[in-house]
Amino acid sequence: MKKIKSICLLLMIALMPLSSWANEQKEGEAIDIPEIVLHHLADAYEWHIVSDVSIPLPIIIRSSETGEWHFCTEHSLPDGFFFNPEAHGKIYEHMADGTSVRPLDLSITRNVVQIWIVVAVLLVIFLSCARWYKKHDKTDNAPKGFVGAIELLVMMINDDVIKSSIGEKHYKPYAPYLLTVFFFILVTNLLGLIPIFPGGSNVTGNINITFFLAVCTFLAVNLFGNREYWKEIFWPDVPIFLKAIPIMPAIELFGVFTKPFALMIRLFANMMAGHAMILAFTCVIFLGWTLGPTLGTSLNIFSAIMLLFMNALELLVAFVQAYVFTMLSAVFIGLAHPEHHKD
C-alpha cells in the first residue's frame, strides 16, 4: 500500500508540467460545457473516435421533392439537403417553395450501429452458452466458468423475478421476452460506459429507444390480458357510484398507459443523467487546463476522482435499471393474469 501511494504521488508531481502541453484553447476562451455534453448525448451521423478520426456512417434519405432515395455519407450530401443547426444537426431539405422540410430519414446512425454491436455481443454470449447445453445432458454436473456465470445470471432473473411475479403456471411464454429485455438493457448500458469504439454511444439515454421498449411491455401486458384483467379495469368490484360516472374505469384506463410511461421515463432519465454527469466531469478537466497550473491541477484531481466515482456508480445503475425494468414488466404481466376470486 505504501508503494502504491508513493508511486501515485510521484506520477502526479511528474505530470504537472504536461498541463501546458495539452492546452489547445486560447486563454480566456471558455469551453461551452452544456453544448459538448448535449452533443455527446445525442445521436450522430458519424462515429467520432479521436480528435480527427471518425467513421462516416451511411445516410439513407428519401427526398420529399423528387421521391428518389439517396445513399451517401455526411461528407457527400446531395444538393438540396443540409444539416439544420436549429434542429440539432438533423438533415433537412430545401423545397422548391423555399421551406425546409425533414425528408424520410432511415440513416444508419451511431445508435443503430451501437445496437447492432450489442446484438452481436448478445448472440456470441448466448449461442456459445447454448452450445454447451446441447453437448451435455441433464445428468451432468452444472456448468463451470463463463457458462456457469451466465447460467447464474439467467436463473436468478428467471426464478427470482419472472417466476415469482407471473406465477408457475404461465411464466414460460413471457420468459424469452423478459430475459431478452434484461440482457439487452444491461449490455447496452454497460457498452455506453466504454468511452471509445465499439462502445460509448448513449443508446438507452435516448427516449426513442426506451419508448420502444415500453411499447413492447405495453403490448406484452395488454394483448395477452385475461378477461378478468379487463373486467377489473372497466367494471371493478366497487360501489356503483364509482363506476357509473366512470371515475374508477377512467383512472384504471389512465393507469394502463402511465405504467409503461413510467418505465420509459425511469430508464431514459437515469441513463441520460448518468452519462451527462460523467461527460460534465470530463469537460471540467478540459476547463481546468485553462485555469492555470495550481488552481487547474487541483480542480482536475478532484474532477478525476469524481469521474472514477461516477463511473463506478454508473456500473451499479446499469445493472439496477435493467433489473428494475425487467421486474416491473414481469409484475405488470403477472397482474394481467389475475385469478378470479370468489367472494
Added chain:
Amino acid sequence: MITSLLLAAEGLAQLGCGIGAGIAVIGAGIGIGKIGGSAVDAIARQPEASGKIFTQMILTAAFVEGCALFAIAACAFLIK
C-alpha cells in the same frame, strides 16, 4: 413594456424549471434517506439478513429515484 414583460416571462419559465428540479431532488433525498436509514437499522438488528435487506434497499431506492427523475426530465424539456 410588452417586450420587457415577454423577456421576463421567458426568464421566469427557466427559473421555474430550476426551482422545480430542486424541489424534486429534495423529495428524492428525503425518501432515499429514509430507505437507507431503515435498511441500516434492520441490518443492525439482524446482520445475517444484510444481503437480502441490501437488495431490497437498492430496488426501492431505484423506484424513488425514478419519481424524482420524472420531474427532472419534465424540467429539462421545459428549459429548452
